[in-house]
Amino acid sequence: MNKKILLSSPLMAICLSLSLNWGCTNAAASSVSITSQEKTALSPSAAAPVIDAPTAWALDDGTYEQSIGSALGGEFIWLNRFTPDPNDLPMFLEQVQVLFPSGAGVDVGDLVDIHIYEDTDGDADPATGARLVQSIMSAPVQAVDGVTWSYFDIPGWAFLGGPGDVLIAVVNRTAGTNIGDSPAALDQGVSQGRSWIGINASATIANPPVLPSSTIWNTIDALGYSGNWLIRASGSPLSSIDTSSVPAMTGLGGAALTIIMGAIGAAVRRKRLKGE
C-alpha cells in the first residue's frame, strides 16, 4: 500500500518559503515530503550479510517493515549515525552493506553513491562537524529481492581516527527516482534514533553532499516513521592488524601518516584476499 504523508508545521514553513501556489494541506505529489510503502506480510526476513572483518556495525534487526522515498521523486540522502567503540579506533572501514526493498521502484544495476563521514564533535548531530572521508561513486545495486544485501567495498578503505560518530550515507542517483518509489528500507522494530533523511525541493543532492544540504533534514522518526535504515558497515581496528613491519608511526606528520596507513590497509587487503 502506497501512502504519502505531509509534514506538519515545519513543512508549512517550507511551503511558504518555496512560494508554492497550493496550500500544504492540499499539496500534490510534488510537495517536499516523504512517501512510504509498507512491506507485505508475506515477505521473508533478510539474512544477515556475510562479513569478513573483525568489526561490524548495524542499527537494524535484519528486517524492514517499511520503505521510504521522496514524494518529489528524484534524489535524496539517507544515512545512519554510528558511534564506534573507542577501543576499535583508529580503524579502517572496509565495506558498506545496504538492503534495498523489493517492489519499491529499485532495479538491479541502478546507481547509488555511498559517502562516509567522520563527525567528531560529539553532539550526536550529523548537521554539525561532519567531514567527508571517502565516497563510493555510481555503485550498482546488486539485489532488490528485499532479503539479499548489496555489498559496497570501499576503494583503498577509509581510515577513521575518531573520536565520535561515523556517518554512512546513501544517495539514490538512479535508484528509485520516480514519484512513488521508496528505495530506503526501514526497520521499525526498535528505533535507535540514528537514521536521518535529507530531501531538497530541487529533488537533487549535491556531489558530494554537504550536511545538512536539504530542505528537509531530520531523523526519520521526526517525520513520522520511527526506525532504522538497513545500512551497515564493517572494518578492521588498527589494533587487530599486524603492523610490526611498519616503521614507527609516532611523531609523523599528517601526510606521512596517511601514506603509512594506506600501506597498512593494502597489506591487510592482500592477506585477506589470499585467505591468510
Ligand SMILES: [Ca+2]
Ligand atoms: Ca556533529
